[in-house]
Amino acid sequence: MSNSNIRVRFAPSPTGPLHIGGVRTALYNYLFARKNGGKFILRIEDTDQNRFVPGAEQYIIDSFKWCGITFDEGVTIGGEYGPYTQSERKELYSEYAKRLIENGHGYYGFDTGEELNKVRKEYESQKKTFVYNAEERKRLRNSLTLSEEETNKLLEEGTPYVIRFKMPENDIVVMNDMIRGKVEVNTSVLDDKILFKSDGMPTYHLANIVDDHLMKISHVIRGEEWLPSLPLHVLLYEAFDWDKPEFAHLPLLLKPDGNGKLSKRDGDRLGFPVFPLEWTDPKTGSVSSGFREDGYFADAFVNMLAMLGWNPGDDRELFTIEELSKEFSIDRVGKSGAKFDLAKATWYNHQYLVKKDNAELAGLFMPIVVNEGVLVEIEYLEEAVSLVKDRVNFVHELWAQTDYFFKRPETYDPKAVKKRWKKESFDHISKLKIVLAEITEFSSSNVESIVKQWIEENEYGMGMVMNALRLIIVGALKGPHLFDIIDLIGQEETLERIDQGLHEIGRKE
């Protein structure tokens, strides 16, 4: 299926780093566009001048780049519906706000923030909630209660004003959500939302509708937190007499323990990232961890995120972003919130790590090895990585599993010594060293067959000798197939480690 009229957008506000819930929303938009042959647009909604955070926009762009989520139009790439930053479209919005006043769907409000707060407090003290609605607007300072002359006078004097939406009274708004189906709301519970602020900027509601219309957005796919404002948005489209896009409200990403929306605090508290990339707050200097810096692969991260709320309908769980682009469908997005599960995220990373080829992993591992003060050939690293990759989840865990490939044991695990270093061990290993020294083809399989044969001929007991040998080579009872280790470190190193081990551990009484 391909439809060039399908156009979706992701419209973040540059108020800070993008949290993984936002990344998932963007991902679903991206997948929806790809699946349907549509266009994906990145628009920056920076209509709140007070909350602007330097670097946030760049962070968002960098995050998507890391994830492999690309845009067809938008900031930094352009397109025929630009500009794609709302502050650069400022002039547009007042024009549309005024159009609403002209056609009777909007009005000027002259109440100041302080006045309104005062009223709110009064209501609160009476245990009532103030809402600027059809009832209350009759008592407040606006172009509905003021005469036309008074209104014009105030306007001419430069009195600060806002433009509000004139919410219809007692009307049923019927909406459709692609995920939830039919939703109905009575307008009498809605308020007269501000569409245009006294600072000359539109609010989200106005800017969003105007831009979605002008940018010919066909489907609005966004977080569930927007569902309560859907009636307003639908009414706005109707007030402008514009065609409405389709709406899909995605379920929220929840904190792993308990309930509630996943937040930055949960990450700090439970020790996992909630942001794709590390973020340093420009004001406080505080650093928030990122999935990338924590060692997650971008493809694993994207896969994990995609499956939090969507599934293909069968048992498959591993998908590249390209595969997701072919399979994704809004129909298969769930209705309920999904708790972020760190264990599953780790599992995903493991799956991708195992699938990566050894050369790539060795390349990623090299800086860590160098940092440990070890100089080795990349080929040697590849061999080591291939032997242990299935026992780690992250590249940074590789060192703990491979350090004995690069340096001789500094200690010999006391527990292991106690358990596996028997009276006969010194004698066995001393003799075995002579056998090993005589082998000319020092390959894993050849050494294995010679050593095993030697053990059997001498009736020493496989476990007895092998554990002692492992202890001497590795320093502990861990690691992959011992003959693979011996093969990799080589004959000379093996013999030297035996000498060192015999000397260090000594005879057992």
Added chain:
RNA sequence: GGUCCGUUCGGCUAGUCAGGUCAGGCCCCCAGGUUUUCAUCCUGGUAACACGGGUUCGAAUCCCGUACGGACUACCA
């Protein structure tokens, strides 16, 4: 408080729209097996339809109610 949304194993979920297999899979956890060690791997296991009504021969599935949870309720998005 009000409005809206949601509710299947500990977590992610399939199954719900078109009622009818011991409610399936993955992660986690537990046990066993393989192994010279650890890990991997293999096998098996514990474990759920929020509750109460109704419709029906039959309900996780349709309807109503209740409970619980969440989101929203700014001149923020």
